[in-house]
Amino acid sequence: MNRIPFLKMHGLGNDFVVIDRRSGPARGLALDARQIRRISDRRLGVGCDQFILIDPAEDDPLAAGGADAVMRIHNADGGEVEACGNATRCVGFLLMAETGLARTTIATAAGHLLASADGEGTAAGLITVDMGPARLDWQQIPLSGPADTLHLADTLRLADTLRLDGVSEGPLTDPVAVNVGNPHVVFFVDDAEAVDLERLGPPLEHHPAFPRRTNVEVVHLIGPDRIRMRVWERGVGITAACGTGACAAAIAAIRRGLTGRTVQVVLDGGPLSITWTDDNRVLMSGPVATSFEGTLDPSLLA
Numbered sequence: 001m002n003r004i005p006f007l008k009m010h011g012l013g014n015d016f017v018v019i020d021r022r023s024g025p026a027r028g029l030a031l032d033a034r035q036i037r038r039i040s041d042r043r044l045g046v047g048c049d050q051f052i053l054i055d056p057a058e059d060d061p062l063a064a065g066g067a068d069a070v071m072r073i074h075n076a077d078g079g080e081v082e083a084c085g086n087a088t089r090c091v092g093f094l095l096m097a098e099t100g101l102a103r104t105t106i107a108t109a110a111g112h113l114l115a116s117a118d119g120e121g122t123a124a125g126l127i128t129v130d131m132g133p134a135r136l137d138w139q140q141i142p143l144s145g146p147a148d149t150l151h152l153a154d155t156l157r158l159a160d161t162l163r164l165d166g167v168s169e170g171p172l173t174d175p176v177a178v179n180v181g182n183p184h185v186v187f188f189v190d191d192a193e194a195v196d197l198e199r200l201g202p203p204l205e206h207h208p209a210f211p212r213r214t215n216v217e218v219v220h221l222i223g224p225d226r227i228r229m230r231v232w233e234r235g236v237g238i239t240a241a242c243g244t245g246a247c248a249a250a251i252a253a254i255r256r257g258l259t260g261r262t263v264q265v266v267l268d269g270g271p272l273s274i275t276w277t278d279d280n281r282v283l284m285s286g287p288v289a290t291s292f293e294g295t296l297d298p299s300l301l302a
C-alpha cells in the first residue's frame with residue numbers, strides 16, 4: 001500500500017495536518033475519528049490542532065453552486081467541525097499556488113469561503129479569507145435558550161450557573177456570543193494573560209448554555225483598534241492562534257463599541273487583521289506557512 005502523503009501547515013502556530021484526497025494515494029481514503037485522534041496526537045502521531053481534508057468539488061453536495069475544492073475540518077479530538085479560519089487561509093494558499101490565480105472558493109460545512117492573496121500574491125504567504133457573515137441570534141450560536149448575545153450574563157444568568165470548578169469566582173463575566181461558522185464566547189477582562197484558561201476553558205466549553213459546546217476567548221484592549229486575545233479551542237485546548245476566534249473577538253469588541261470596524265487581534269502566535277464590513281462580511285488577513293511534508297506511518301491508520 002502506498003503511504004499517504006500529508007503537509008504540515010500552520011497559521012500563526014495554529015497547526016494542521018493537511019491531506020489532499022483529490023488525487024494520488026489519499027484519493028478516497030476513509031478515516032474514522034479514532035484514526036484522526038491518533039494522527040493528531042502529539043505523542044503518538046504527527047500532532048496538530050486540526051486535521052484537514054481537501055476533497056474534490058465534483059459531485060460533493062457541499063460544493064453545489066461552484067467551488068474549487070471542499071475542505072473538511074476535524075479537531076484534535078476527532079470531532080468534525082464547521083469552520084477553521086487559519087486552515088482556510090492555508091488551503092486557500094495551496095489552491096492559489098496550484099492555479100496561479102489570486103482568488104479561490106473553498107466549500108466548507110459553514111458555507112463557501114472566498115480566499116485571496118494579498119500584495120505580492122501567494123509568494124508572500126499573506127492570505128485574506130472572507131469568512132462570511134457573523135451570526136448573532138441566540139439560535140445561530142447556538143445557545144440553549146433565548147438570550148441577548150451581546151450580554152449573555154443579563155439573560156442567561158451565566159455567572160449563576162458557572163459554579164462548577166470555581167468558574168464563577170474568576171474574572172469571567174457577561175460574555176458576548178458570536179458564531180462565525182462555529183460557536184464562540186468572548187469575555188472582556190482586564191488582563192488576558194492573567195486568566196487561567198487551562199482551568200476555566202473546559203467547564204466553559206462544556207457549559208449547558210452551549211448545546212454544541214463552544215470555543216472560549218479572553219480579550220483585553222491594547223489600544224485603539226488593537227486587542228489581545230487568548231483562546232481555549234473546543235475539541236483541542238489552548239492554541240497559539242484561532243482565526244475564527246480572532247473574528248469573534250473583533251466582532252464582540254466592535255459590537256461593544258470598543259473599537260472601529262478594522263481590528264488587529266494579537267494572539268500568542270502573532271497578529272491577525274479582522275474587518276467586519278457594513279454588509280456583514282468578516283474578512284481575516286494573516287500569514288500561512290508550510291512546516292514540512294511527510295507520509296503517514298501506516299500504524300496510525302490501523
Ligand SMILES: N[C@@H](CCC[C@H](N)C(=O)O)C(=O)O
Pocket residue numbers: 014049050075081082083084085086087182183215233234235236241242243244245
Ligand atoms: N483553529 C481554528 C478553529 C478550529 C475549530 C474550533 N476548534 C471549533 O471547534 O469550532 C481557527 O483558526 O478558526
